[in-house]
Amino acid sequence: MISVVRLWNTVQQIAKSVTSGYQTQDEFNNDLASVQTALLSVLAPAYSKNQAIQDILAPFVKGAVLSTTKPADYFRFVSGIDRGYPMIPINVNQVGYYQTSPIRKPTAKRTYYYFEDKQTKFLASGTPSGTMTYIRYPLASKIVLTAVSNADNDYVTPTADGDLEWNEDSFNFIQYMMLERLGVEMKENLLREFSAIGLQKELANI
Numbered sequence: 001m002i003s004v005v006r007l008w009n010t011v012q013q014i015a016k017s018v019t020s021g022y023q024t025q026d027e028f029n030n031d032l033a034s035v036q037t038a039l040l041s042v043l044a045p046a047y048s049k050n051q052a053i054q055d056i057l058a059p060f061v062k063g064a065v066l067s068t069t070k071p072a073d074y075f076r077f078v079s080g081i082d083r084g085y086p087m088i089p090i091n092v093n094q095v096g097y098y099q100t101s102p103i104r105k106p107t108a109k110r111t112y113y114y115f116e117d118k119q120t121k122f123l124a125s126g127t128p129s130g131t132m133t134y135i136r137y138p139l140a141s142k143i144v145l146t147a148v149s150n151a152d153n154d155y156v157t158p159t160a161d162g163d164l165e166w167n168e169d170s171f172n173f174i175q176y177m178m179l180e181r182l183g184v185e186m187k188e189n190l191l192r193e194f195s196a197i198g199l200q201k202e203l204a205n206i
Contacts, residue, residue, distance in 0.1 A: 001163045001164060001165060001166070001167070001168075002163060002164035002166050002167075002168060002170065002171050002174065003160065003163055003164075004032070004141050004142065004143050004160040004161075004162070004163050004164055005143065005158050005159065005160050007032075007164070007171070007174065007175060007178070008028060008143045008158045009158065010175055011023075011028075011175060011178045011179060011182070014179060014184065015179060015182045015184055018184050023182065024145075025142075025143060025144065025145045028143050028178075029142045029143060031178055031181045031182075032141060032142070032143075032164075032174075032178065033140070034181070035174055035177040035178055035181065036137075036138050036141075036164075036166075036174070037137070038177060039170075039173055039174065039177065040057075040060070040075055040076070040135065040137070040138075042194070042199070043056060043057055043199075044057065044075065044076040044135050045076075046199060047076075047078060047135065048078065048079070048089075050197065050198055050199065052197035052198060053197060053199070055167075055169070056166070056167065056169060056170055056197070057135055058167070059138075059165045059166065059167065060075070060135050060136050060137075060138060060165070061078065061133060061134075061135060061136075062133070062134060062135075062136045063131055063132070063133050063134075064131070064132055064133075064134065065130075065131060065132070066080050066081070066082060066128050066129065066130040066131055066132045067128075067132070068120075068121075068122060068128075071134070071136070073136040073137050074134055074136060074137075075134070075135045075136055075137050076120075076134060076135045077113065077115075077120035077132065077134050078132075078133040078134055078135060079132065079133045080111075080113060080122075080128070080130060080131065080132040080133070081130040081131050081132070082111040082122075082124065082128045082129065082130045083108055083109070083111075083128070083129055083130060084109075084130070085109045085110065085111070087111045087112065087113050087122075087128075088110065088111070088112050088113070089112070089113055089114065090112045090113070090114050090123070091114060092114050092115065092116045094114075095112075095114060095123060098112055098123060099123065105125070106123050106124050106125040107125050108125055108126060110125075111123065111124040111125070111128055112124070138164070138165050138166070139162060139165055140161075140162055141160070141161070141162045141163055141164045141165070142160075142161040142162060143158050143159075143160065143161070144158070144159045144160070144161050145157070145158055146158075146159065172189070172193050173190070173193055176189045176190045176193065177190065
Protein backbone atom coordinates (compact mmCIF):
# COMPACT_ATOMS: atom_id res chain seq x y z
CA MET A 1 0.00 0.00 0.00
CA ILE A 2 1.01 3.62 -0.50
CA SER A 3 0.74 6.08 2.37
CA VAL A 4 -1.53 8.93 1.31
CA VAL A 5 0.23 11.16 3.86
CA ARG A 6 3.58 10.42 2.24
CA LEU A 7 2.07 11.19 -1.16
CA TRP A 8 0.60 14.47 0.11
CA ASN A 9 3.90 15.57 1.64
CA THR A 10 5.92 14.67 -1.45
CA VAL A 11 3.56 16.31 -3.93
CA GLN A 12 3.18 19.50 -1.91
CA GLN A 13 6.91 19.82 -1.31
CA ILE A 14 7.77 19.46 -5.00
CA ALA A 15 4.91 21.68 -6.13
CA LYS A 16 5.90 24.48 -3.77
CA SER A 17 9.47 24.42 -5.07
CA VAL A 18 8.28 24.82 -8.68
CA THR A 19 4.98 26.74 -8.50
CA SER A 20 3.18 28.97 -6.06
CA GLY A 21 0.15 26.73 -6.11
CA TYR A 22 -1.44 25.18 -3.02
CA GLN A 23 -4.03 22.44 -2.90
CA THR A 24 -6.93 22.29 -0.54
CA GLN A 25 -7.98 19.00 0.99
CA ASP A 26 -10.85 18.61 -1.50
CA GLU A 27 -8.70 19.53 -4.49
CA PHE A 28 -6.10 16.93 -3.56
CA ASN A 29 -8.69 14.23 -2.93
CA ASN A 30 -10.50 14.95 -6.21
CA ASP A 31 -7.22 14.82 -8.12
CA LEU A 32 -6.27 11.58 -6.38
CA ALA A 33 -9.50 9.87 -7.43
CA SER A 34 -9.12 11.18 -10.99
CA VAL A 35 -5.48 10.10 -11.24
CA GLN A 36 -6.23 6.56 -10.08
CA THR A 37 -8.93 6.18 -12.73
CA ALA A 38 -6.64 7.62 -15.40
CA LEU A 39 -3.84 5.22 -14.44
CA LEU A 40 -6.23 2.25 -14.59
CA SER A 41 -7.32 3.43 -18.05
CA VAL A 42 -3.73 3.31 -19.28
CA LEU A 43 -2.71 0.02 -17.68
CA ALA A 44 -5.82 -2.17 -17.83
CA PRO A 45 -6.03 -2.61 -21.63
CA ALA A 46 -2.54 -4.17 -21.62
CA TYR A 47 -3.17 -6.39 -18.59
CA SER A 48 -3.45 -9.74 -20.35
CA LYS A 49 -0.15 -9.37 -22.24
CA ASN A 50 2.12 -7.66 -19.72
CA GLN A 51 3.39 -9.35 -16.54
CA ALA A 52 4.62 -6.08 -15.03
CA ILE A 53 1.14 -4.59 -15.39
CA GLN A 54 -0.42 -7.73 -13.93
CA ASP A 55 1.80 -7.28 -10.87
CA ILE A 56 0.88 -3.59 -10.54
CA LEU A 57 -2.86 -4.23 -10.85
CA ALA A 58 -2.90 -7.37 -8.68
CA PRO A 59 -4.62 -5.58 -5.76
CA PHE A 60 -7.60 -4.77 -7.99
CA VAL A 61 -8.21 -8.14 -9.69
CA LYS A 62 -11.42 -9.77 -8.51
CA GLY A 63 -13.66 -12.72 -9.37
CA ALA A 64 -17.44 -12.80 -9.76
CA VAL A 65 -20.31 -14.70 -11.34
CA LEU A 66 -20.27 -14.28 -15.14
CA SER A 67 -22.83 -11.66 -16.10
CA THR A 68 -23.43 -8.80 -18.50
CA THR A 69 -24.55 -6.78 -15.47
CA LYS A 70 -21.52 -5.02 -14.07
CA PRO A 71 -20.65 -5.26 -10.36
CA ALA A 72 -20.71 -1.90 -8.59
CA ASP A 73 -16.90 -1.72 -8.43
CA TYR A 74 -16.31 -2.99 -12.01
CA PHE A 75 -13.70 -1.23 -14.15
CA ARG A 76 -12.66 -3.67 -16.91
CA PHE A 77 -13.24 -7.29 -17.89
CA VAL A 78 -10.16 -9.56 -17.81
CA SER A 79 -11.33 -13.10 -18.58
CA GLY A 80 -14.24 -15.49 -18.21
CA ILE A 81 -15.19 -19.16 -17.96
CA ASP A 82 -18.49 -20.04 -19.65
CA ARG A 83 -19.96 -23.49 -18.98
CA GLY A 84 -16.52 -24.81 -18.07
CA TYR A 85 -14.61 -23.37 -21.04
CA PRO A 86 -12.38 -20.29 -21.22
CA MET A 87 -13.91 -17.42 -23.14
CA ILE A 88 -12.03 -16.25 -26.23
CA PRO A 89 -11.20 -12.58 -26.94
CA ILE A 90 -11.91 -11.18 -30.42
CA ASN A 91 -11.83 -7.73 -32.00
CA VAL A 92 -15.10 -5.88 -32.52
CA ASN A 93 -14.55 -5.88 -36.30
CA GLN A 94 -14.49 -9.69 -36.25
CA VAL A 95 -17.93 -10.12 -34.71
CA GLY A 96 -19.77 -10.50 -38.01
CA TYR A 97 -17.37 -13.21 -39.17
CA TYR A 98 -17.63 -15.22 -35.95
CA GLN A 99 -21.41 -14.95 -35.95
CA THR A 100 -21.73 -16.51 -39.39
CA SER A 101 -18.70 -18.78 -39.79
CA PRO A 102 -19.78 -22.45 -39.83
CA ILE A 103 -16.59 -23.49 -38.02
CA ARG A 104 -16.05 -20.45 -35.76
CA LYS A 105 -19.54 -19.53 -34.61
CA PRO A 106 -20.31 -19.69 -30.86
CA THR A 107 -21.19 -23.05 -29.34
CA ALA A 108 -21.79 -24.32 -25.81
CA LYS A 109 -18.02 -24.86 -25.64
CA ARG A 110 -16.94 -21.67 -27.39
CA THR A 111 -17.96 -18.20 -26.21
CA TYR A 112 -16.31 -14.98 -27.33
CA TYR A 113 -15.99 -11.58 -25.74
CA TYR A 114 -15.03 -8.21 -27.18
CA PHE A 115 -14.89 -4.54 -26.27
CA GLU A 116 -17.10 -1.96 -27.97
CA ASP A 117 -17.77 1.63 -26.90
CA LYS A 118 -16.04 0.95 -23.56
CA GLN A 119 -18.40 -1.97 -22.93
CA THR A 120 -17.64 -5.68 -22.67
CA LYS A 121 -19.93 -7.74 -24.87
CA PHE A 122 -20.37 -11.50 -25.18
CA LEU A 123 -20.92 -13.52 -28.34
CA ALA A 124 -22.44 -16.75 -27.10
CA SER A 125 -24.66 -19.67 -27.97
CA GLY A 126 -27.32 -19.65 -25.30
CA THR A 127 -27.03 -17.89 -21.97
CA PRO A 128 -23.48 -17.66 -20.57
CA SER A 129 -23.03 -19.25 -17.15
CA GLY A 130 -19.82 -19.37 -15.17
CA THR A 131 -17.31 -17.02 -13.61
CA MET A 132 -15.38 -13.95 -14.66
CA THR A 133 -12.33 -12.03 -13.55
CA TYR A 134 -12.32 -8.25 -13.70
CA ILE A 135 -10.35 -5.22 -12.59
CA ARG A 136 -12.18 -3.18 -9.97
CA TYR A 137 -11.96 0.46 -9.01
CA PRO A 138 -9.71 1.24 -6.02
CA LEU A 139 -11.32 1.90 -2.68
CA ALA A 140 -11.49 5.55 -1.66
CA SER A 141 -8.34 7.06 -0.21
CA LYS A 142 -8.31 10.60 1.12
CA ILE A 143 -6.14 13.08 2.95
CA VAL A 144 -7.60 14.82 6.01
CA LEU A 145 -6.07 18.18 6.89
CA THR A 146 -6.48 19.40 10.46
CA ALA A 147 -5.72 23.05 11.20
CA VAL A 148 -3.35 23.60 14.11
CA SER A 149 -2.38 26.92 15.69
CA ASN A 150 0.21 27.90 18.24
CA ALA A 151 1.89 31.08 19.36
CA ASP A 152 4.32 31.01 16.46
CA ASN A 153 2.33 29.97 13.42
CA ASP A 154 -0.66 28.25 11.86
CA TYR A 155 -0.31 25.02 9.93
CA VAL A 156 -2.16 21.85 8.96
CA THR A 157 -1.52 18.29 10.02
CA PRO A 158 -2.24 15.64 7.36
CA THR A 159 -3.73 12.26 8.28
CA ALA A 160 -5.09 9.47 6.11
CA ASP A 161 -8.67 8.40 5.61
CA GLY A 162 -7.62 5.13 3.97
CA ASP A 163 -4.25 4.59 2.30
CA LEU A 164 -3.86 3.80 -1.39
CA GLU A 165 -4.25 0.14 -2.32
CA TRP A 166 -1.63 0.41 -5.07
CA ASN A 167 1.67 -1.30 -4.34
CA GLU A 168 4.79 0.77 -3.73
CA ASP A 169 6.02 0.21 -7.29
CA SER A 170 3.17 2.47 -8.41
CA PHE A 171 4.21 5.46 -6.31
CA ASN A 172 6.04 7.33 -9.07
CA PHE A 173 3.15 6.96 -11.52
CA ILE A 174 0.71 8.48 -9.06
CA GLN A 175 3.11 11.14 -7.82
CA TYR A 176 3.96 12.37 -11.33
CA MET A 177 0.33 12.37 -12.43
CA MET A 178 -0.69 14.33 -9.32
CA LEU A 179 2.04 16.88 -10.06
CA GLU A 180 0.85 17.18 -13.66
CA ARG A 181 -2.56 18.19 -12.27
CA LEU A 182 -0.79 21.03 -10.46
CA GLY A 183 0.88 22.25 -13.62
CA VAL A 184 4.30 20.73 -12.89
CA GLU A 185 5.76 19.25 -16.08
CA MET A 186 6.26 15.51 -15.55
CA LYS A 187 5.56 14.03 -18.99
CA GLU A 188 9.14 12.85 -19.52
CA ASN A 189 9.20 11.22 -16.10
CA LEU A 190 5.94 9.43 -16.86
CA LEU A 191 7.18 8.26 -20.24
CA ARG A 192 10.23 6.73 -18.56
CA GLU A 193 8.08 4.96 -15.98
CA PHE A 194 5.77 3.50 -18.62
CA SER A 195 8.69 2.52 -20.82
CA ALA A 196 10.25 0.66 -17.88
CA ILE A 197 7.23 -1.67 -17.78
CA GLY A 198 7.20 -2.13 -21.55
CA LEU A 199 4.40 0.27 -22.29
CA GLN A 200 4.75 2.92 -24.96
CA LYS A 201 1.88 5.33 -24.40
CA GLU A 202 0.64 8.66 -25.65
CA LEU A 203 0.19 10.71 -22.52
CA ALA A 204 -1.80 13.64 -23.91
CA ASN A 205 -4.94 12.69 -21.97
CA ILE A 206 -3.34 11.76 -18.66
